[in-house]
Amino acid sequence: MTNDATKRDSAVLFREVMDGEVAYGGDYNPEQWDAETVAEDLRLMAQAKVNLVTPAVFAWTNLEPEEGQYDFDWLEEVLDKLHQTGVKVDLATGTASPPAWMAQKYPETLPVNEHGVRLGFGSRQQYCPNSPKFKERARALAKAMAERFASHPAVRMWHISNEYGCHISACYCDNCLTAFRGWLQDKYGQIDALNQAWGTNFWSQAYRSFDQVGLPASLPTFHNPGQMLDWRRFCDFSLRQLMLAEAEELRAVTPRLPLTTNFMALFPALDYWEWAKHLDIISDDSYPEPASRASAAQVAFEGDLMRSLGRGRFLLMEQAPAGVQWRLVNSPKRPGVHPLWSLSRIAHGADGICQFQWRQSLGGAETFHSGMVPHAGENSRIFKETVHLGEMLAKLAPALTDTCETKVAIVLDWESEWARLSAIGPRQYVFGDSIRAWHRTFFEAGYQVDFVPADVAHDLSGYQLLVLPQLFAVSDQYAAHLKQLAEAGLHILVASPSGTVNEHLQASLGSAAGPLTDLTGVRVVEHWTGSEALLRDRLYADPHPLVDRITSVINAPGETETVDLDVEVGSPLARALEQFGKPAPALRGTVWAELAELASGVDEADVQVLATYLPSGVASDLAGQFAITSRKLGEGVVTYLGVDLDPVGRAALGKYLCAKARLQPTWADAPAGVEAVRRGSYLFLLNHTDQAKELAGINGQELLSDAEVTGHLVLAPRSVAVVAQN
Numbered sequence: 001m002t003n004d005a006t007k008r009d010s011a012v013l014f015r016e017v018m019d020g021e022v023a024y025g026g027d028y029n030p031e032q033w034d035a036e037t038v039a040e041d042l043r044l045m046a047q048a049k050v051n052l053v054t055p056a057v058f059a060w061t062n063l064e065p066e067e068g069q070y071d072f073d074w075l076e077e078v079l080d081k082l083h084q085t086g087v088k089v090d091l092a093t094g095t096a097s098p099p100a101w102m103a104q105k106y107p108e109t110l111p112v113n114e115h116g117v118r119l120g121f122g123s124r125q126q127y128c129p130n131s132p133k134f135k136e137r138a139r140a141l142a143k144a145m146a147e148r149f150a151s152h153p154a155v156r157m158w159h160i161s162n163e164y165g166c167h168i169s170a171c172y173c174d175n176c177l178t179a180f181r182g183w184l185q186d187k188y189g190q191i192d193a194l195n196q197a198w199g200t201n202f203w204s205q206a207y208r209s210f211d212q213v214g215l216p217a218s219l220p221t222f223h224n225p226g227q228m229l230d231w232r233r234f235c236d237f238s239l240r241q242l243m244l245a246e247a248e249e250l251r252a253v254t255p256r257l258p259l260t261t262n263f264m265a266l267f268p269a270l271d272y273w274e275w276a277k278h279l280d281i282i283s284d285d286s287y288p289e290p291a292s293r294a295s296a297a298q299v300a301f302e303g304d305l306m307r308s309l310g311r312g313r314f315l316l317m318e319q320a321p322a323g324v325q326w327r328l329v330n331s332p333k334r335p336g337v338h339p340l341w342s343l344s345r346i347a348h349g350a351d352g353i354c355q356f357q358w359r360q361s362l363g364g365a366e367t368f369h370s371g372m373v374p375h376a377g378e379n380s381r382i383f384k385e386t387v388h389l390g391e392m393l394a395k396l397a398p399a400l401t402d403t404c405e406t407k408v409a410i411v412l413d414w415e416s417e418w419a420r421l422s423a424i425g426p427r428q429y430v431f432g433d434s435i436r437a438w439h440r441t442f443f444e445a446g447y448q449v450d451f452v453p454a455d456v457a458h459d460l461s462g463y464q465l466l467v468l469p470q471l472f473a474v475s476d477q478y479a480a481h482l483k484q485l486a487e488a489g490l491h492i493l494v495a496s497p498s499g500t501v502n503e504h505l506q507a508s509l510g511s512a513a514g515p516l517t518d519l520t521g522v523r524v525v526e527h528w529t530g531s532e533a534l535l536r537d538r539l540y541a542d543p544h545p546l547v548d549r550i551t552s553v554i555n556a557p558g559e560t561e562t563v564d565l566d567v568e569v570g571s572p573l574a575r576a577l578e579q580f581g582k583p584a585p586a587l588r589g590t591v592w593a594e595l596a597e598l599a600s601g602v603d604e605a606d607v608q609v610l611a612t613y614l615p616s617g618v619a620s621d622l623a624g625q626f627a628i629t630s631r632k633l634g635e636g637v638v639t640y641l642g643v644d645l646d647p648v649g650r651a652a653l654g655k656y657l658c659a660k661a662r663l664q665p666t667w668a669d670a671p672a673g674v675e676a677v678r679r680g681s682y683l684f685l686l687n688h689t690d691q692a693k694e695l696a697g698i699n700g701q702e703l704l705s706d707a708e709v710t711g712h713l714v715l716a717p718r719s720v721a722v723v724a725q726n
Contacts, residue, residue, distance in 0.1 A: 008280050011313055013258045014351050015400070017156040017281075018088065021051055022393040022400060023315060023352025025087070026372055028053035030078045031062045032361060038078065041359060042085045044373055044383070049390035050087060053358060054317070055079075056145075057092040057162050058124065061099035064141055072148045083154035090260070091155045093145055093246055095138040096162035097124040102137060109134040112173040114217040123365075125167040129238040130179040135245055142246040146253035158254070159317075160246045160261040163285060169269035170235045172217045181210045183234050197504040198226035225505045228422040233415070236270050244278060262317040263309070265302045268421070268431040271414035272309055273453045282310030285318035285356070288341070291331040296688045297440050299341045300675065303348025304439065305412070308451040312403040316345045318356040322370035322382050330368065335381065336718030339389045340686060343720040346393070347677035347684035351400050353393060395703050396722060402680020406448045407663055409463045410438055411471055413454035419473035419505050426497070426527045427592065434469040434495065434644070441650040446665030446676060447658065456481040464661040465491045468516075470644075471498040473505070479515035486519065487634030491661040493653075494520050495641040496594055497527065511599065513640075520640040521602040521631045526595040530561060530618035563589030563643050564617035565627050573610045573628075576655040580648060587611055587652065589627075589643035593619035596626065596642050606632045610639070610656075619643075628653070630660075637661075669697065674715065683723045687715040700725040 017023075025045070030038050045053075056063065056075060064070055082089055102109055103121035109131040112118045119126060127134045142160075149155050170176075188194040191207055200206040205224055207213055216223045216231050247259055258280035263272055265284060276282055284306045288295035306314040321338055323330040333341075342353045360371030372386040412435055420429050435451075442449045452458050454471060456478055466485070471494075479499065486492050499514030501507055508514030512524035565587040567574045577584040598607060608630045615623035631638045637660055645653060658664075666683075667676035673689035683700070687693050695713040700723040702709050709723055 008258070010258075010281050010311055011351075011400075011403075013280055014313065014315070017258065018052065018352065020397055020400070022346070022396050023052040023088075023354065024048075024390050024393045025050040025052040025358065026054070026355035027057055027318065027357040028055045029058070029357060029359070029361075030055060031059050031074070033359070037359075038081070041373070042081055042087075044378055045087055045358075046085060047378075048372065048383075048387045049394050050358075050372075052088050052090060052156075052352060052354065053082065054090040054092055054159050054354070056094045057159065058094070058097045059092075060094045060097060060141065063094045063145070064099065064137075066101060067105065067137070068140075070141075070144050070148075072145070076148070076152070079149070079152055079154045083152075087154070088156045089152075089154040090157045090159045091145070091149060092159040093138075093142045093161060093250070095141055095160075095246065098127050098134065098137075102134070106131075106133045108173070108175070111168045111171040112176075114170075114172050116172065116217065118173070119168075123167070125163075127168065128171040128173050128175055129168075129235070129242055130171065130173075130175045132175070135242060138242065139245050139249050143249040143253065146250050150254045155257065157258045157260060157281065158250050159283075160243055160250070160259060163262055163264055164239045164243060165235075165267065165269040166264060169239070170231070172215050176238070177215055179238065180215060180231070180234050181213055183237065184213060184230065185210045187230070197506075198224055198230075199504075199506065200224070222424050223422075225422045225424055229419055229505050232269070232418040232422065236274070236414075239270065240275055240278075243275070247278060260315065260317070263306065266305060266412075266432045266435070268417070273412075273414065273455075276309045276311075281315055282306055282313075283315040283317035286316060286345070287318075287320060287324055289327070289331070290323065290333045290337060291329075294440075296341075296344075296675065297443050299344050300348060300443050300677075301436060301439050303345050303350065304449050305451050307349030307404060308412075310349070313349050313351050313400075315352045315354065316342070316350045317354050319353075320370050321355050321372050321386060322374070323368075324370070325366055325368035332370070334718065335385070338385055339392060340688065340718050340720060342389055343392065343396075343684065343722070344675070344677070344686055346396055346399065347675075347679055347686065347722075349404055349679070353389070392704055392720075395706075398703065398724065399679055399682045399722065402682055404448055404450075404677070404679050405462075406450045407462070407464045407661075408442055408447050408467070408658075409450045409452045409460065409465070410435060410442075410467045410469060411454050412451040413471060413473075415503070416454065416471050416473040419501055419503075420470070423472070423501065423505060426500075427529050437647075437650065438467050438469045438495070441647070441654045443675075445651060445654055445658070446667060446670055447654075447663065448666055448677060454478050460485060460490065463490065464663055465493070465657055467493045467495070468498050469495050471516075473501050473503060474499040474515055475503060476515045479519055482516075483519045483633070486636035486638050489635035491637045491639075491657065492519070493639045493641065493657055496524065496592070496643075512594070513596075517599050519633070520629070520638050521599050521607055521633075522596050522629055522640045522642070523599040524594050524596045524642070528593040528595055528619050528622060530563070530591040530593075561590060562617045562646075563591070563593045563619045563627075564614040565589065565611040565643065565649075566614045567611050571610070572659065573652060573656050576652040576659075577648075579655065580651065585648050587649050588617075588646050589649060590646055591618060592644035593622060593627065594642035595622055596640075602631070610653075611643075671695070681725055683725055685713070685715060685721045685723065687717060687719050690717045692716055695721075698723060 263284040322332040499516035511517040610628040613622040675686040703722040
C-alpha cells in the first residue's frame with residue numbers, strides 16, 4: 001500500500017487532536033466495570049484533568065462476541081459520556097488479543113513456537129502473524145470500527161493493536177514457512193543468489209530450490225547466520241504487514257484521523273525506523289525499574305529515541321503510576337518519581353503523558369499492575385499524585401510549540417544489531433548495549449542526543465558529532481557517505497567492532513573494519529578478546545598456588561577482565577581524564593581489543609595516536625600498538641576506538657570529542673543529580689536526588705509555579721522546574 005505518513009506534520013496533527021493541550025490520561029477499560037464505576041471514573045477524570053483515554057485495547061471479545069456479529073453500542077455509550085465530560089479518545093482497534101471463538105473455530109490462527117508446539121488460548125497475543133484468517137478478521141474489525149465511529153466527536157486518533165511482537169515476535173507454523181519461502185524468493189529471485197548470500201557451501205547446506213528452505217527453529221547446533229538474519233527481517237516484515245493491513249482500512253474510511261501504535265523503546269524484534277514511516281504519531285510504552293538508579297538514564301534514553309523516531313515529538317502511551325506486576329519483585333515508584341519521570345519525557349519531546357491504566361484491574365493477569373486510580377481509590381497517595389501530575393501538565397502547553405535541538409547524534413541501525421545477534425561470534429552480545437552505553441555517557445555529561453538511522457537519505461546537516469557505537473554491519477554506500485560528511489566538517493567516532501560484516505553477514509576481507517577502513521584510516525587485522533572470566537566454572541576456577549603446580553604459573557592475559565591503555569601525559573585525552581580525579585583514573589576497556597595498523601596510503605601526519613595498549617590485561621600481547629586514533633580528514637576529524645571502554649574511559653573520550661567539535665553541554669554548571677534539558681526556549685531542570693538543590697544563574701519565568709526566577713532557584717528533592725527563557 002502507498003503511504004504518506006511521513007509527509008504529515010506530527011506536531012500539527014497532535015495540536016489538532018488535543019486542541020493545543022498536553023495530553024494526559026491512559027488506557028481505559030470500561031468493559032471491566034459496572035455503570036456506577038464508569039460514572040465515578042468520569043468524575044475522577046475531571047478532577048485529575050484527564051483529557052485523553054484509549055479504550056478497547058483488549059476488547060475484541062466484547063466488540064465481536066461471535067464471528068461477524070459486532071456489538072458497538074456499549075462502546076458508543078461510553079464515548080458519548082467521555083465527549084460530554086471533555087475527554088478525547090484515542091480509539092483502539094481491539095485486535096491485540098483475539099477472542100476464544102477464533103481459537104476454537106480457527107486453531108490454525110494460534111502461533112507455533114520454535115519447538116513445534118502450538119500455543120493455546122488464555123493469555124494474549126495468541127496469533128500467528130501470517131495466518132490469513134487472523135489478518136482477515138483483524139481487517140474486518142478495524143473496518144467495522146472505522147465505519148461506526150468515523151464521525152464520533154470524541155474520536156481524535158486511532159490506536160492500532162498493541163505492543164506488536166511483545167510476546168509473539170516469531171511463529172514457526174506452516175503458514176509462516178510458506179510465507180518465508182515466498183519472501184526469500186521475492187528478495188533473491190534465484191536460489192543461487194540465496195546460497196551465495198548465506199554461504200551454504202559451509203556444512204553442506206546448499207539448496208536446490210526455495211521449497212527446500214526451512215525455518216531456523218530447533219536445530220542440532222548453530223544456525224546459519226545469514227538465514228537467521230533474514231528470518232529476523234522476515235518476522236519484522238510479517239508483523240508490520242499486519243499493522244499496515246489495519247492502517248489501510250482505517251485510512252480508507254477516516255483519512256484525516258492520525259494513526260499510532262505503541263512502540264517499546266529499543267525493542268529487538270522490530271525495526272522501528274521502518275515502522276515509523278507508516279505512522280502519523282509515534283507513541284511508546286516505558287517501564288523502567290523504580291528500584292534502579294540507572295532508570296533516570298533509561299527514561300532519558302527512551303525519550304530521545306522516541307523523539308528521533310517521531311521527527312521531533314511523540315506521545316508516551318503507557319507507563320506505570322507506581323509498580324508493575326510482572327517483575328520478580330515489583331517496587332513502587334517513590335513519592336515524586338512518577339511526576340519527575342513524566343516531565344522528563346516532556347523535556348525530551350513528548351506532547352503527552354499517558355499510563356496503563358486508568359483504573360487498576362479487579363482481576364486478571366494485571367490485577368497488581370498499578371493504575372491512576374488504585375485499588376485503594378481516590379483517598380490514596382497514587383491518586384493524589386495522579387491529580388498533581390495533571391495539574392502540572394496543564395501548565396506546560398506553551399512548551400509544546402518547541403522541540404529539542406541537538407548537535408550530537410548516535411547511529412542506531414536495527415539491521416546491524418540483528419546481524420550482530422545472528423552472528424556466531426566474535427563475542428556474545430546484548431542487543432543495543434553499546435548504543436545505551438554511549439547515550440549514557442552523553443546523558444551524564446549533560447549533552448542532548450538524537451538517534452539517526454544508517455541511511456544515506458537521512459539529513460545529518462545539523463550535527464557536529466556523529467557516534468557509530470559498534471555498527472557491526474555497514475554497506476559500502478553508507479561508508480562512502482560518512483567519508484563525504486567527514487571531509488565536509490563532521491566529527492565522527494567509530495567504535496569497534498564496526499564494519500565487520502556486510503548486509504548478508506559475510507566477513508569483511510582485508511580489514512575487519514570493512515568499508516569503514518577508508519574512513520578511519522585504520523586496518524583492523526585481528527580481534528583480540530578476553531574470556532569474560534570464562535564463566536568461572538569449576539574447570540576454570542582460579543588456580544591455587546599450593547596445589548596447582550603448573551596452572552598457577554601460566555600467564556593467561558585473556559583471563560583478566562580489563563584492557564589496560566596508556567595515554568601520553570599532557571595530551572588532550574589525558575587532560576580529560578584528569579577532570580575525573582587527581583591522580584587521573586586509568587584509561588581502561590573491558591574484554592574487547594583489536595590488533596590494528598594504519599591502512600595503506602594513509603598519511604601518518606594526519607593521524608594522531610590517542611592511546612596504546614599496556615603490557616598488562618587482556619591485550620598485554622599488543623603492548624605498544626595503538627588502540628585509539630584520531631584522523632584529520634578534510635575539514636572533519638574521524639576518531640577510531642578499537643576498545644570497548646569502561647564508563648570512565650567513555651566519559652573522558654566523550655569530553656575530548658565534544659571539545660574537538662566545540663560543543664557545550666546544556667548547562668555546564670548543573671549540580672550532581674540535576675538533569676538539564678532544553679526544549680527550544682524552555683529549560684527543564686530535573687532533580688533526581690533526595691536533597692534540595694540550589695541553582696544559580698537561572699533567569700526566566702517558571703511555568704509550574706508561575707514565578708519569576710532572577711538568578712537563583714531551589715529545586716526540592718525529586719522535583720522539576722520549567723523555565724521559559726528568551
